Amino acid sequence: MRTDHRGRLSLQQFLDHAPLSRRQRIIFFLTFLVLVADGMDVAIVGLVFPRLIAEWGVTIGQVTLTVTVGILAMAVGAIVSGPIADRWGRKPVLIAGFLIFTLGTAALGLSSSIDVFIVVRILSCLGLGAVTPVAMTIVADWAPAARRAQMVALTFSGVALGTIVGAYLAATLIPSFGWQTMVIVAGLLPVLVVPFYLRLVAEPPVTLLKRGRPEPEVRRSLAVVGGDSSDVDLSRAAADPRLEKTPFATVLSRTLVLTTGLIWLLAFITQGLIIVVLQYMPILLQRPQPGGPGLDTAQSGLIMAMWGWGSLAGQISVSFVLKRLDRFLTGVIAAVWTIAGLAVVVTCNLGFAGLMVVLLVTAIGAASLPTITNAIGTIAYPDRARATGVGASSFMGRIGSVASGLAGGLLIAAGFTLPALFAALTVPVLVVGGAFIGLRAETRRRTRASAAAAESVSPVVATVDALRPERFS
Numbered sequence: 001m002r003t004d005h006r007g008r009l010s011l012q013q014f015l016d017h018a019p020l021s022r023r024q025r026i027i028f029f030l031t032f033l034v035l036v037a038d039g040m041d042v043a044i045v046g047l048v049f050p051r052l053i054a055e056w057g058v059t060i061g062q063v064t065l066t067v068t069v070g071i072l073a074m075a076v077g078a079i080v081s082g083p084i085a086d087r088w089g090r091k092p093v094l095i096a097g098f099l100i101f102t103l104g105t106a107a108l109g110l111s112s113s114i115d116v117f118i119v120v121r122i123l124s125c126l127g128l129g130a131v132t133p134v135a136m137t138i139v140a141d142w143a144p145a146a147r148r149a150q151m152v153a154l155t156f157s158g159v160a161l162g163t164i165v166g167a168y169l170a171a172t173l174i175p176s177f178g179w180q181t182m183v184i185v186a187g188l189l190p191v192l193v194v195p196f197y198l199r200l201v202a203e204p205p206v207t208l209l210k211r212g213r214p215e216p217e218v219r220r221s222l223a224v225v226g227g228d229s230s231d232v233d234l235s236r237a238a239a240d241p242r243l244e245k246t247p248f249a250t251v252l253s254r255t256l257v258l259t260t261g262l263i264w265l266l267a268f269i270t271q272g273l274i275i276v277v278l279q280y281m282p283i284l285l286q287r288p289q290p291g292g293p294g295l296d297t298a299q300s301g302l303i304m305a306m307w308g309w310g311s312l313a314g315q316i317s318v319s320f321v322l323k324r325l326d327r328f329l330t331g332v333i334a335a336v337w338t339i340a341g342l343a344v345v346v347t348c349n350l351g352f353a354g355l356m357v358v359l360l361v362t363a364i365g366a367a368s369l370p371t372i373t374n375a376i377g378t379i380a381y382p383d384r385a386r387a388t389g390v391g392a393s394s395f396m397g398r399i400g401s402v403a404s405g406l407a408g409g410l411l412i413a414a415g416f417t418l419p420a421l422f423a424a425l426t427v428p429v430l431v432v433g434g435a436f437i438g439l440r441a442e443t444r445r446r447t448r449a450s451a452a453a454a455e456s457v458s459p460v461v462a463t464v465d466a467l468r469p470e471r472f473s
Contacts, residue, residue, distance in 0.1 A: 037190035039162020075398035077129025082391020100127025106187025109180035133391040140378035141204035149375035157315035247388035270369040271397035272404030284418040310363025328440035335433035337365030
């Protein structure tokens with residue numbers, strides 16, 4: 001095991017070389033449940049809109065406004081929460097955001113008009129936007145470097161599971177009890193996670209050090225990992241002058257600016273791609289022939305469910321692939337997989353059964369793309385700026401969702417069919433593949449530059465640094 005020049009372990013060395021403890025696994029599982037609630041919220045609110053149209057006479061324009069301002073509120077929550085979490089701690093920011101969005105979702109059931117609904121939804125989405133990037137950061141902080149990408153991807157699959165749970169919950173409750181009861185139950189049920197999160201999830205030691213917390217508190221946090229932490233040199237980490245640099249300055253520093261730009265591009269496209277499919281595929285599936293396959297509501301709903309199951313399978317599968325395969329090459333493979341699935345829909349005349357199978361398989365690749373992007377983002381940034389980096393990429397993803405939603409609406413209005421829309425989507429997916437390749441090249445360049453700089457100081461330090469596990473994750 002590596003040690004510093006005085007024979008003591010650094011904080012990161014201790015976390016990287018210890019096996020995953022039972023407590024760490026509990027932290028990952030509880031964070032997974034938080035993201036299941038995230039996915040549930042998105043799914044159920046989308047299924048509420050048809051009821052608002054029928055019961056309140058809400059127009060399509062008002063629905064579009066609600067969706068747009070909601071996504072923008074999520075973007076604001078993401079960009080604001082990152083620096084706060086880096087400065088004051090991950091756990092309180094996540095709990096606050098989680099309570100705001102769950103209780104806000106429940107409060108939707110008390111709305112008396114669309115205007116009140118929109119205001120409550122904005123508040124709920126501010127909390128929702130904060131949850132995902134901070135949750136990913138907590139997982140990354142507690143995972144050893146060699147398994148960080150895997151654990152982030154596996155935890156993020158909770159969002160896909162949540163969309164499936166939300167769809168079934170809505171199908172069960174809305175017909176019998178109404179949409180108001182459904183959103184109240186869906187909002188209050190996840191709150192049961194909060195007491196367990198407060199009790200069992202410890203604040204990561206790196207943020208405790210940054211906040212200047214006393215050493216005994218930091219060592220109690222390290223007890224989550226297990227083993228003897230008495231040899232961990234906390235004074236060196238606490239005295240690190242880089243901690244004084246603002247998180248945004250680190251994310252946009254000369255060393256990381258190209259990496260940040262490519263991650264932002266990936267987040268913008270990959271999250272936008274998913275929004276286009278989820279928002280507009282049901283409309284195109286139900287479009288009568290010859291412009292569309294002319295499926296009924298039940299058939300299109302089943303296909304959307306298959307897309308959800310494919311998304312879940314893809315996100316879980318890629319979490320294990322990332323443990324063994326280069327994360328950038330995994331991204332390229334997922335992009336090629338997605339393009340192949342889109343191409344089948346474009347070139348083949350598929351019926352209901354064929355579409356169901358092909359779109360399920362295509363979802364495995366498409367849903368993996370934002371998952372891999374999240375994993376890359378948590379590894380790319382140092383722990384002192386990780387929440388800010390992940391929050392900024394989440395912000396760009398939300399902006400991409402808005403832009404893609406608007407662009408998709410314009411294409412549908414222009415008469416695009418499902419094959420035509422999927423043909424158009426192959427272009428941004430090609431860009432995604434190129435961005436993964438560019439990130440791989442840039443990461444290798446920075447690694448070589450770091451090794452050369454370290455060698456100029458000490459050949460021994462350079463050799464040790466080259467063996468750091470995160471270089472192979």
